[in-house]
Amino acid sequence: SAVISQKPSRDICQRGTSLTIQCQVDSQVTMMFWYRQQPGQSLTLIATANQGSEATYESGFVIDKFPISRPNLTFSTLTVSNMSPEDSSIYLCSVVPGEAFFGQGTRLTVV
Amino acid sequence: GESVGLHLPTLSVQEGDNSIINCAYSNSASDYFIWYKQESGKGPQFIIDIRSNMDKRQGQRVTVLLNKTVKHLSLQIAATQPGDSAVYFCAEDRDDKIIFGKGTRLHILP
Numbered sequence: 001s002a003v004i005s006q007k008p009s010r011d012i013c014q015r016g017t018s019l020t021i022q023c024q025v026d027s028q029v030t031m032m033f034w035y036r037q038q039p040g041q042s043l044t045l046i047a048t049a050n051q052g053s054e055a056t057y058e059s060g061f062v063i064d065k066f067p068i069s070r071p072n073l074t075f076s077t078l079t080v081s082n083m084s085p086e087d088s089s090i091y092l093c094s095v096v097p098g099e100a101f102f103g104q105g106t107r108l109t110v111v
Numbered sequence: 112g113e114s115v116g117l118h119l120p121t122l123s124v125q126e127g128d129n130s131i132i133n134c135a136y137s138n139s140a141s142d143y144f145i146w147y148k149q150e151s152g153k154g155p156q157f158i159i160d161i162r163s164n165m166d167k168r169q170g171q172r173v174t175v176l177l178n179k180t181v182k183h184l185s186l187q188i189a190a191t192q193p194g195d196s197a198v199y200f201c202a203e204d205r206d207d208k209i210i211f212g213k214g215t216r217l218h219i220l221p
Contacts, residue, residue: 031207033208042211100202102156104154105153
């Protein structure tokens with residue numbers, strides 16, 4: 001199993017600003033995944049972050065809005081840029097060493 | 112805190128009864144399926160998985176059934192307890208990415 005820590009756990013941000021979310025895993029993993037969960041909705045995959053290469057984004061998500069870093073095999077960051085109230089969601093990182101494990105998520109509110 | 116299940120379909124079950132949560136998937140090429148439980152304020156928690164070469168798998172109090180013919184997945188929870196109250200998501204592995212279904216909120220009646 002993997003233990004995933006996300007920071008911050010929650011934040012309230014002003015529109016137009018950016019927030020960087022950190023995800024730390026207690027073991028080395030090849031792939032890390034970032035999801036968004038809008039209020040009352042399921043999880044939607046934003047992108048896959050591989051160490052040593054650019055992240056791969058799903059349809060509807062772009063690098064300018066959600067830049068991702070993956071500096072090593074245990075850490076990744078997701079930035080939510082130029083935020084608007086529509087970005088208010090829970091953002092979760094995940095790893096798949098067999099089963100998929102999730103962090104507790106970052107609850108973002110944009111005002 | 113904010114509930115993640117406000118707009119999701121709800122299944123209400125009497126405590127002690129069995130619960131059956133259903134899920135349809137779209138990709139006939141998917142070969143690995145997972146059920147997750149998400150409690151309020153937490154990330155999804157793995158419950159049970161099944162590969163496409165099986166049609167049934169049992170865990171502790173949970174059973175997953177897979178019908179590939181109609182692309183249908185179900186999660187059965189035996190003797191439902193108050194602690195089972197949560198949102199349940201089915202998910203499928205597509206090209207090593209876990210893609211989530213819509214989810215069902217399970218509400219336990221006393």
